[in-house]
Amino acid sequence: MASAVMNVTATVLDWMSAAFDAPLARAVVFGVHIDGHLVIEVLLIVVILFQLTRKSYKPPKKPLTEKEIDELCEEWVPESLHPPITEEMLAQPPTLESAAGPHSIIDGKEVVNFASANYLGLVGNEKIIDSCITSVEKYGVGSCGPRGFYGTIDAHLDCETRIAKFLGTPDSVLYSYGISTIFSVIPAFCKKGDIIVADEGVHWGVQNGLYLSRSTVVYFKHNDMASLESTLNKITRGNKRAEKIRRYIVVEAVYQNSGQIAPLDEIVRLKEKHRFRLVLDESHSFGVLGKSGRGLAEYCGVPIEKIDIITAGMGNALATDGGFCTGNVRVVDHQRLSSSGYVFSASLPPYLASAAITAVEYLQENPSVLETLRSNIALLQKGLADVPGLTITSHPLSPIVFLKLKKSTGSAKTDLQLLDTIADRVLKEDSVFIVTLKKSTLDKCRLPVGIRLFVSAGHSESDLLKASESLKRVAASVLAELL
C-alpha cells in the first residue's frame, strides 16, 4: 500500500521535473531557452497582477443628499448676536457740556476735569481755534477722498513737513485717526514669518496690529529689561536663518495701561546687540517728555536716527485728532502704498491738520509750558503718595498718574466696582472728575485695573490739592473694610 503511494508520488514527481526541465516548444526567444518553469512563473505573475487590480473593500462614501442638507439647515440654531445684557452694560457715561479743559461742565455742574489727556492745556486755546475757523471757511470740514484720489490737501503736506522738522526726521506720514495709526503701521512692515517681541502691557491698538500681521509674537514681562534680554537671547541663540528674517521690538513710550515709562537707552543697547528694529508708540509722550517736548528720545538722550519707526496719536498733547508715523525715508515711502489705514481710508479733515501745525508752533515758542506740566505732576504725586488703600504705580515723570488697589479683592470685576464707587463719590461730593481704566472683552492685557488721572499744564495748584484731599477722604471711607 505504502509502496504503491510511493510509486505514484515518485512517478508524478519524475513527470513534473521532466516537464519543468523539458525545453518547451524547443524555442529560443532572445537567446533565452523557454523552460517549463517559466510558464508557472508567468502564471503566478498574472495572478498577482489580477489581484492588484481588484478594488479593495471600502465602505462606499455617500455625499449628503439634498433632503439631509435641508434637515441640517432646519435644525441648526444660531447664538444671538449679543450676550444677555447685564447691569453694568447699562451704565451711561457722564455728558460733557463744555470744552474738555481743566474746568468743565458735566451734567450741569462745574467740575475739575482729570479725565482729558490735554497735557499742554491747549483745549480752548484762542490761536488754535482761529486757525481752525480759517481752515473750515477755506476747505470745508471733510476732505472727501482718500490720499491717492484728490484727498491730499496742502494743509496735510504742510503738517507732515512741520512735524518731521520738529522731530528731526526726513519726513512723516499723517493718518486720520489716532488708534488706526499703530494697527496700520505694524502689518505694513511685519509679515508672516517675522519675529516680534512686544511688551505684555501694550494697548488694544498694538495687539490688533500684531494679530493682523500674522508674525510670530513673543511677549516679555511688563517693562522688565531682564525679561526682554532673556527673551532676545532665547530667540537669536543658534538661529542661523535669523539673518533673513525681519525682527522687531514693539514698546510704548508711556504705557496707557500702567503709566510706566520704557527705559529707551537700555532697549536701544539691546536692539543693537541683537540686530532688531524698534517700533515705538509715543502717543502719550510726544509733547510731554524731553526738554523741548520732542518725546522719549530727547529725554533719554538717544539720537532719533536709532529708532526705526515712531508712531504717535495726536489726540493727547496736541489737542487735535489723527496720528502720524515717522522714520527714515524708506520707512515713510513704503507706507504710502502699503499701509491700509492710509491708502483705503479718507484723509484727515484739513482743519485738524492746521490745528496740529499751530499746536506744534505753540510748543516750540513756549517751552515753559513743559515746566508747568512737570511741576504739576510732581505736586500731584506728592499729594497722592499717602492715599489709604491705593498705591501709585506710574513713573514719577509720567503725565498719567495711575493708582491701583494695595490689596486686590481677588477678582478684577470686584476691583473695578470698588474703584468705580470711589470715582462716582469723588465726582458727586467734591466735583472732581476722575476715571477708572475700563477694559474691553477683546483686550488681552492682564495688568491690574486702576484709577487714572491725566495731569494738564492748565491745572492750578488748588485744583491738584482739591483732587488729592478728596481722593484721600473717599478712599478712606470706601476701603475701610479692606484695610
Added chain:
Amino acid sequence: MVRLPYLTALTTLFSYGLLFAFGQLRDFFRKLIDWPKSKNLKGYAPICLGLEDFYTRRLYLRIQDCFGRPIASAPDAWIDVVERYSNDNNKTLLRTSNTTKCLNLGSYNYLGFAAADEYCTPRVIESLKKYSPSTCSVRVDGGTTKLHTELEELVARFVGKPAAILFGMGYVTNSAIIPALVGKGGLIISDSLNHNSIVNGARGSGATVRVFQHNNPSHLEEVLREQIAEGQPRTHRPWKKIIVIVEGIYSMEGELCKLPEIIAVCKKYKAYTYLDEAHSIGAIGKSGRGVCELLGVDPADVDIMMGTFTKSFGSCGGYIAASKEIIQYLKYTCPAHLYATSMSPPAVQQVISAIKVILGEDGSNRGAQKLARIRENSNFFRSELQKMGFEVLGDNDSPVMPIMLYNPAKIPAFSRECLRQNVAIVTVAFPATPLLLARARICISASHTREDLIKGLEVISKVGDLVGIKYFPVEPPKHEQDQKKLE
C-alpha cells in the same frame, strides 16, 4: 458685468509682460551697479525683500504723478490742483506754488456738502468755539458731549433703526466692530469684492471667512447650505453664528447689491446680515435713506447697518445702527469706543446740520433739490457716456461710474491728457482692481451744474478718441437717424 474682448485681453497681457521684463532688466543692472557698495546695515534683513515691492518700484513709480495730486481748495465741483514737477524721473515729486482750476470728477462729494455751506458752516464755527477741535478723551471717560448723543439719535431716526453708535473714522468702525460681534467658532461670508476695511475686520476677528461670488444670491445659498451641513473645519461642530457682509454700492463697480434676494436667502438659513452703506447713505433713495429705501427693503430685516459720514455728509467718521441691545453691548465692549479719542465735535455738528438739511428740518427744501439733482446728473452723465461708445459700469441712479481702460499705457495717457484740458479724473489700477481691468472712476456730485457736466463730457470724448477707449459702437446723433429714416 465687464465684457473683456479677446483682443484687448491679449494686448493688455502683452503690455504687462513687457513692463515686467523691462523692470527685471533694470533690477538686474541695479544689483550689478550696487555690488561694490557695502551696505552699512549688515546683519539687518531688508525691510522689503526682492519681489515684494517690485510693482511699486518698477510700475507704479513711473506713473506716480497720476495719483495723490494735492489740491489747494475745498474738494467742491471746481478745485485748484497744485502743479508738481520732478527732477529724477518721477521718483520724487516736488510742489510748486502754481495751481490750475479743474473740474472735479473724482472726490466723494455726492450732495455737495464739501465746501462751506450756508446752513452748516456757521453752526460748525459756533461748536468750534464752544467745544474746541478735540475732546482729548475717550467716549466712556468724558468724551461724550451733548452733540454726540444728539447725533446718535438723529442717525437712528434717519436710517430707521432703534439705536446707533458713532465712531471717529469709517475704517476703524469695520475693523473694531466685526471682532466684537463674532469670534472664534463663527463664520463670516463676505462678497468677493468687499472693501479692505471689512477684510481686515474679518481677519482680525479670528472667525472663519468664506467668500461668495460678487452679487450672486444663488451662489450665496450654495455656500450657506454647504457650510451649515459641514460645520466648523476639522471638528464638524455646528457654527456658533453666521454673518453675511455685503455693501450697498460697490465703489469700484458702481453697482447696487441685490439686497432683497440676499436678505431672503439669509432669513431662510437664519444667518445675520451686515450692510455697509459707505457710498449709498445719503446719495440714493428718494429721501436719501440709502439702498434699503431704493430697493424697498424694510430696515428691520437687516440686522446691522453701517455707514460713513465722509461721502455724502462732508465730514468724517462712521456709525453702526442696530437694535437697542446690540448697541448697548457694543458700547460696553467695542475697543474703538473704549480706547479711541471721541469724534471731533465740529465734525459731529457738521453731520447734524447736513442730516437736518437733507430731511428738510432746516426750514428749506434744499435737501430735496440736492437729492433730485444728483439723480438727474448721474443718469444724464451715464447715458451720454454710453451713447459715445465708452464701456461704463454700474446701475442706474448710482453716482459712481467706472469707465474701462484695460491697457496699462492708457492709464497715464487718459489721466494726464484730461488734466491738461482742466478736468481732474481718478484712475485706478492694480491692486485696487484685478490686474487686467484698470479703469477711470467718475463720482458725480449734486453741486455739478449742467454746463459743468457738458464740458466734462466734451473733454472725455475728445481724450477718449485720442487714447482709443471707445470699445462700443457710437450711436449716431438723433438728426442723422431721422435723415436715414427719411431716405
